[in-house]
Amino acid sequence: MTQHASTNELDHVCGEIRAEINLLNSRLNALISSQSFLVIAYGSSLSAGYGNWNGLFTITLPPLFAILGIALVLEARPGIAAAQEAISHWRRRENHLINEEPALRAFTLATDEQSRKRLELRQHAGSRFSSRAPMIFIGAWILFFLLPFALRIWG
Template sequence: MTKIITEEIRLHQESPSDVFLFGTPKDRLDFYRREIHYETSLLSNRTNAYLTAQSFLVIAFASSMANLNPRWGELFTLVVPTLMAILGIFSSLHAWPGFRASYVIIDHWHFKQSHLLRSDPVMGEAYDDSPLFNEKESSQQGYRKSLMFSMRTPWLFVIFWALLAGFCIYVQLTNSSP
């Protein structure tokens, strides 16, 4: 049986319990701040894990470039470091969506927090009188600048790995014995 939606039935009707979900504007602000803190911690953990993996890959790359075996060293130093650089590029490209997702969620909660602080007269007064809150803390530029390291890191490593792969191939092909 199909149901016809008429103008009388709304897709989202606010019930009295929805209005009091948070209780007070301070409860809502606390909730937004906890969400921001959680997502920022998640982004920080992702960034730390990513940088750790990349640092181990750089060490392995450098070690493989130092191979001096006379029989298979030239082929090894051409193939293995190049494959590691390709792995570095792919891991960077796969890390980017996770970083971007955290950034979008943090941006969303900052928007909600900013809207609350500007729209609710009670929160607005507390916002203006309290030294704990200031415009720099809740402005878009402030938190976005603090997230730029995590947002740029994968792209910087993509460039880094591409340059290392090019260098590796160039060095091995120009120094190969005829």
């Protein structure tokens, strides 16, 4: 393969990586936005029943928002996982091209081994966040689901 063909292929791979990262960011932003609106609605509905923890409104609406929050997280997880998988695929392809033709390293962000390791660490940290955030949201919504019932029992 010629140097020109290799750089074109590397450009294509890097473009795919950027596109998948943008898609992942869009999906995460949508998830976080939906969760923030639901938390506001949840808090407002719970505070509307302040002091009356036995009321039907307090016992039904906040848990309903919690169920909706869990459902939205569960709906978002496959899209987030798919974007992460695609990014990993294109990263492997990028690494394969660079290992096949080391001269291409000059066309990447990580030109030496140390900067390459730093880049991999940053990518790993970003991947951890995007895979853990939905699980944290689910844990929080489970607690939010149980809170009105606990307030009813102990309040």
